[in-house]
Amino acid sequence: MNPDVAFAVWCGERQQRIEHVLDRSLPVAAEGPAPLVAAMRYAVLDGGKRVRPLLAYAAGETVGADPAVVDQVAAAVELIHAYSLVHDDLPCMDDDTMRRGKPACHVAFGEATALLAGDALQALAFVVLARGRLPDLAGAYSLLGDAAGCRGMAGGQAIDLAGVGTTLPLRELETMHRMKTGALIRAAVRLGASCGRVLSAAEGEALDTFAAAAGLAFQVVDDVLDVEGSADTMGKSVGKDARQGKPTFVALLGVAGARERAEALRVEAQGALRPLGGSARRLSELADWIVLRDR
Amino acid sequence: MNPDVAFAVWCGERQQRIEHVLDRSLPVAAEGPAPLVAAMRYAVLDGGKRVRPLLAYAAGETVGADPAVVDQVAAAVELIHAYSLVHDDLPCMDDDTMRRGKPACHVAFGEATALLAGDALQALAFVVLARGRLPDLAGAYSLLGDAAGCRGMAGGQAIDLAGVGTTLPLRELETMHRMKTGALIRAAVRLGASCGRVLSAAEGEALDTFAAAAGLAFQVVDDVLDVEGSADTMGKSVGKDARQGKPTFVALLGVAGARERAEALRVEAQGALRPLGGSARRLSELADWIVLRDR
Numbered sequence: 001m002n003p004d005v006a007f008a009v010w011c012g013e014r015q016q017r018i019e020h021v022l023d024r025s026l027p028v029a030a031e032g033p034a035p036l037v038a039a040m041r042y043a044v045l046d047g048g049k050r051v052r053p054l055l056a057y058a059a060g061e062t063v064g065a066d067p068a069v070v071d072q073v074a075a076a077v078e079l080i081h082a083y084s085l086v087h088d089d090l091p092c093m094d095d096d097t098m099r100r101g102k103p104a105c106h107v108a109f110g111e112a113t114a115l116l117a118g119d120a121l122q123a124l125a126f127v128v129l130a131r132g133r134l135p136d137l138a139g140a141y142s143l144l145g146d147a148a149g150c151r152g153m154a155g156g157q158a159i160d161l162a163g164v165g166t167t168l169p170l171r172e173l174e175t176m177h178r179m180k181t182g183a184l185i186r187a188a189v190r191l192g193a194s195c196g197r198v199l200s201a202a203e204g205e206a207l208d209t210f211a212a213a214a215g216l217a218f219q220v221v222d223d224v225l226d227v228e229g230s231a232d233t234m235g236k237s238v239g240k241d242a243r244q245g246k247p248t249f250v251a252l253l254g255v256a257g258a259r260e261r262a263e264a265l266r267v268e269a270q271g272a273l274r275p276l277g278g279s280a281r282r283l284s285e286l287a288d289w290i291v292l293r294d295r
Numbered sequence: 296m297n298p299d300v301a302f303a304v305w306c307g308e309r310q311q312r313i314e315h316v317l318d319r320s321l322p323v324a325a326e327g328p329a330p331l332v333a334a335m336r337y338a339v340l341d342g343g344k345r346v347r348p349l350l351a352y353a354a355g356e357t358v359g360a361d362p363a364v365v366d367q368v369a370a371a372v373e374l375i376h377a378y379s380l381v382h383d384d385l386p387c388m389d390d391d392t393m394r395r396g397k398p399a400c401h402v403a404f405g406e407a408t409a410l411l412a413g414d415a416l417q418a419l420a421f422v423v424l425a426r427g428r429l430p431d432l433a434g435a436y437s438l439l440g441d442a443a444g445c446r447g448m449a450g451g452q453a454i455d456l457a458g459v460g461t462t463l464p465l466r467e468l469e470t471m472h473r474m475k476t477g478a479l480i481r482a483a484v485r486l487g488a489s490c491g492r493v494l495s496a497a498e499g500e501a502l503d504t505f506a507a508a509a510g511l512a513f514q515v516v517d518d519v520l521d522v523e524g525s526a527d528t529m530g531k532s533v534g535k536d537a538r539q540g541k542p543t544f545v546a547l548l549g550v551a552g553a554r555e556r557a558e559a560l561r562v563e564a565q566g567a568l569r570p571l572g573g574s575a576r577r578l579s580e581l582a583d584w585i586v587l588r589d590r
Contacts, residue, residue: 027445027446032444032446032450033450033454033457035453035457036445036449036450037445084414087410092410111387112387112453112456113453113456115385115410116382116452116453116456117449118414119379119382119414119417119443120443120445120450122414122417122418123417123440123444123445123449124445126421126440127437127444129436130436130437131433137425137433137436138426141421141422141436144421145419145421145425146418146422148415148418149415149422150322150326150327150328150331150332150335151322151326152418154411154412154414154418155327155328155331155415157411158327158328158330158331158407158408158411159328161407161408162330
């Protein structure tokens with residue numbers, strides 16, 4: 001099979017798989033107040049590229065992990081990601097009305113229910129992780145909790161909000177994104193890899209370097225697509241960062257410069273995988289996809 | 296020593312202890328964006344009766360647990376509680392401006408920072424729990440996550456918000472409170488007890504019955520104090536439930552009826568402790584305190 005086709009098939013299979021795992025992980029109507037359960041399911045299912053679960057599955061494959069074990073860490077990371085989108089879209093945060101091609105959760109269910117749905121999804125992520133039969137559960141919890149907390153995603157979002165209307169220097173913009181999206185992407189990779197054989201220190205470092213570069217590349221490309229993409233293909237409002245006066249890679253580097261930076265990060269990410277050999281093929285292909293995607 | 300004095304000393308020591316544990320668990324300035332870290336610390340420290348940590352320490356004492364192990368579960372539960380207060384006070388939820396005798400977190404730091412501080416505190420709770428060297432970490436995570444999520448605290452708050460302006464029958468009002476506050480109080484008791492010797496099924500059931508009755512009593516008394524207390528002693532707005540048209544035990548039963556219900560729950564809670572014998576003394580005293588407190 002053509003490698004591109006084989007990769008597309010692999011992605012499709014894993015996306016279908018995680019959809020099923022998320023569906024089973026989410027509460028059903030009888031397990032909570034109807035609007036809250038509906039909002040939680042709405043915020044998670046039928047949408048998203050599932051980049052973080054794909055990274056977790058790919059990292060699991062580099063170390064011969066059982067995909068059934070990776071399922072739980074992939075779902076946990078995606079639940080954290082989904083909750084963060086619900087909260088980020090709230091009026092007091094980024095005030096976005098469209099997400100994954102649908103009205104944002106707070107538009108569909110009201111602010112209070114959206115806020116609670118986000119809260120409940122974060123709690124659920126930690127419940128789901130407990131099902132993962134991981135060899136080092138305490139380590140996994142620290143990794144996921146730190147990635148979500150003030151040194152990770154929540155901290156990055158706080159810096160992002162404080163930066164509206166200012167010009168962050170490139171280094172600070174990168175720090176913000178390493179926290180806001182990079183920390184959770186690193187968690188996806190490291191947690192996926194924690195489901196298999198024990199890593200050497202060099203292999204762990206290789207995965208971290210890969211995740212840092214791929215995560216940042218993802219954000220740089222997001223900034224480019226926010227300028228070049230359409231709301232139709234992106235499934236969310238575009239051009240909003242510029243209108244809100246948010247610092248972006250495009251604002252600092254221009255579109256061509258941002259594309260160059262993304263390309264350099266792809267090379268860095270793929271170079272980092274060398275110690276892992278051919279088993280890291282899917283991770284390498286995901287780096288291609290992250291940089292070359294059009295949505 | 297007079298038993299009342301001995302209990303007061305015990306409470307004071309444990310409250311001081313948990314304050315120290317929470318202080319060390321929270322991030323310091325260098326570990327995140329300054330306003331976010333400040334908001335997290337503001338929302339947790341120097342306030343609160345620490346009912347849940349006290350219950351965790353008391354439950355730990357019934358099974359000979361090492362207080363140093365209980366520290367982590369007590370802190371985790373209190374962090375969840377503190378985050379829920381921050382989110383509950385937000386304008387799109389209960390819209391409260393005063394909490395623990397100070398301006399609510401969103402008044403002091405703005406809505407976005409308060410929202411993120413709550414999010415980061417929830418993540419931190421799960422990180423702190425991982426430090427607890429618990430014999431059954433996966434079980435502990437399920438317990439805490441379920442208590443915080445849509446079948447517990449977040450679900451109860453959703454029912455509470457939906458109930459504004461309606462009259463819930465007593466049974467539904469109790470169900471709401473069993474989710475909104477009862478689930479986390481049960482988690483405090485069960486997690487505290489999980490730090491010691493293995494419980495028999497009957498002992499586990501005894502603790503659950505105790506926690507359910509004590510948790511509900513706490514809420515009934517809260518409703519009474521919302522009518523009878525002053526903002527000064529309570530440290531938060533009072534009389535607000537009635538103004539907002541929220542269903543309360545006082546609205547359904549009157550003040551005298553609510554006090555009777557609280558008293559019956561105290562008897563039930565203390566009766567449930569019999570299989571645990573004298574080792575459950577602090578839990579029994581906490582039930583007294585929950586019902587007889589004036590703030």
